[in-house]
Amino acid sequence: MTLRFNNLYSLTLAFCLIPLLWLLIDTAFDNLGPNPIQALHIRLGDWSLRFLWLTLAITPLQTVTGWRGMTEYRQMLGMYAFFYATLHVLAYLLMDHALVWSVIGIDIIESQYIWFGVLAYSIIFSLALTSPKWAKKRMGKNWKKLHRFIYLAAGAAIIHYYWQLKGNMAEPLFYLVMICILLGFRVLVWVKNRQITRLMIPTGQRVLVVPVKQFVMAETIREQQVNEPERLDESGTQHQHT
Amino acid sequence: MPKQLANAMLEWPYVEGLRIDEAMHPLTILAVGMYGESLPKQNGAPLRLVVPWKYGFKSIKAIVKIEFTKRAPITTWNKFAPNDYGFYSNVNPAVAHPRWSQNSERQLGSSFFTPRRQTELFNGYGNQVASLYSGMDLRHFF
Numbered sequence: 001m002t003l004r005f006n007n008l009y010s011l012t013l014a015f016c017l018i019p020l021l022w023l024l025i026d027t028a029f030d031n032l033g034p035n036p037i038q039a040l041h042i043r044l045g046d047w048s049l050r051f052l053w054l055t056l057a058i059t060p061l062q063t064v065t066g067w068r069g070m071t072e073y074r075q076m077l078g079m080y081a082f083f084y085a086t087l088h089v090l091a092y093l094l095m096d097h098a099l100v101w102s103v104i105g106i107d108i109i110e111s112q113y114i115w116f117g118v119l120a121y122s123i124i125f126s127l128a129l130t131s132p133k134w135a136k137k138r139m140g141k142n143w144k145k146l147h148r149f150i151y152l153a154a155g156a157a158i159i160h161y162y163w164q165l166k167g168n169m170a171e172p173l174f175y176l177v178m179i180c181i182l183l184g185f186r187v188l189v190w191v192k193n194r195q196i197t198r199l200m201i202p203t204g205q206r207v208l209v210v211p212v213k214q215f216v217m218a219e220t221i222r223e224q225q226v227n228e229p230e231r232l233d234e235s236g237t238q239h240q241h242t
Numbered sequence: 243m244p245k246q247l248a249n250a251m252l253e254w255p256y257v258e259g260l261r262i263d264e265a266m267h268p269l270t271i272l273a274v275g276m277y278g279e280s281l282p283k284q285n286g287a288p289l290r291l292v293v294p295w296k297y298g299f300k301s302i303k304a305i306v307k308i309e310f311t312k313r314a315p316i317t318t319w320n321k322f323a324p325n326d327y328g329f330y331s332n333v334n335p336a337v338a339h340p341r342w343s344q345n346s347e348r349q350l351g352s353s354f355f356t357p358r359r360q361t362e363l364f365n366g367y368g369n370q371v372a373s374l375y376s377g378m379d380l381r382h383f384f
Binding site for chain 1: 249251252322323338340341342343344345346348350354355356357358360
């Protein structure tokens with residue numbers, strides 16, 4: 001069982017590198033079209049977006065299937081979103097602009113869609129930095145708060161993506177619908193939890209239970225196993241390699 | 243091109259327009275060939291307009307009809323996104339697209355890690371064509 005779990009994990013880890021390999025092959029065989037630099041840059045960005053969406057899909061998937069233990073995969077996918085986003089940024093700075101900062105500066109100031117890319121990347125960067133378990137332990141409660149910013153990153157990423165388009169909306173619409181479903185799911189869960197919490201507190205005792213209310217809410221959430229905030233990591237309990 | 247009509251995001255047929263003095267300018271070419279050969283289809287055979295100081299979409303390919311009109315025609319990209327694309331569409335690094343910079347450009351065929359270059363006003367043909375637009379606010383007539 002343990003072996004199988006680890007095999008699947010390693011397999012996924014390797015599988016997520018295929019887009020990069022595919023890109024390198026296309027680059028090596030000059031298969032990137034008339035503007036290879038742009039093609040490379042865009043494809044890295046696409047994959048970063050896809051991995052970010054996959055990261056955000058894990059929690060709803062766990063809730064719907066009731067299958068726990070996918071949090072390690074969520075961390076991995078999140079790190080891959082960061083990995084491809086980093087390559088995307090490096091491609092922009094190094095390959096496209098050859099680090100000519102005066103040109104880069106004007107480009108960023110004048111291109112509104114890049115502002116949202118910078119915002120999304122800054123968030124993903126800070127989440128990746130605090131992804132390891134020791135960082136989570138050290139940050140305590142703040143860790144959860146910080147990692148909720150992945151929702152903002154997703155919003156900034158989709159704006160970044162949409163604002164550089166000129167037309168041909170089929171694929172972009174798919175990403176938009178997907179992120180609306182993924183984030184909408186969390187809103188539904190949040191609303192539902194609030195209703196449950198309300199039902200559990202008799203109206204007459206409201207004043208009395210104000211300090212207790214938070215505790216009740218926390219318990220409810222744990223029982224429902226639905227309101228888990230997004231994160232790129234989760235601490236020890238899910239580990240099965242013993 | 244095959245399936246171009248089926249997958250079209252723009253209205254068909256594609257319409258472009260020039261002022262008469264722009265069209266009469268010696269740099270404006272109606273091309274039937276390139277590099278000593280007759281024009282290939284992918285470059286806009288049988289007849290293709292080349293307006294080198296404007297953004298590429300002004301240089302309409304595979305022309306089937308030419309009209310002279312009293313009023314400026316509504317061009318395809320201008321109709322599709324009026325805030326993004328104007329009638330003139332002269333290359334101008336000082337006028338950014340609403341959502342992105344047009345200050346620098348990549349030379350086609352340049353390799354990885356090569357810096358982009360500064361885009362030139364009128365694509366470098368300022369001496370020849372700037373007089374066509376003297377006194378005009380190029381930010382307004384973009």
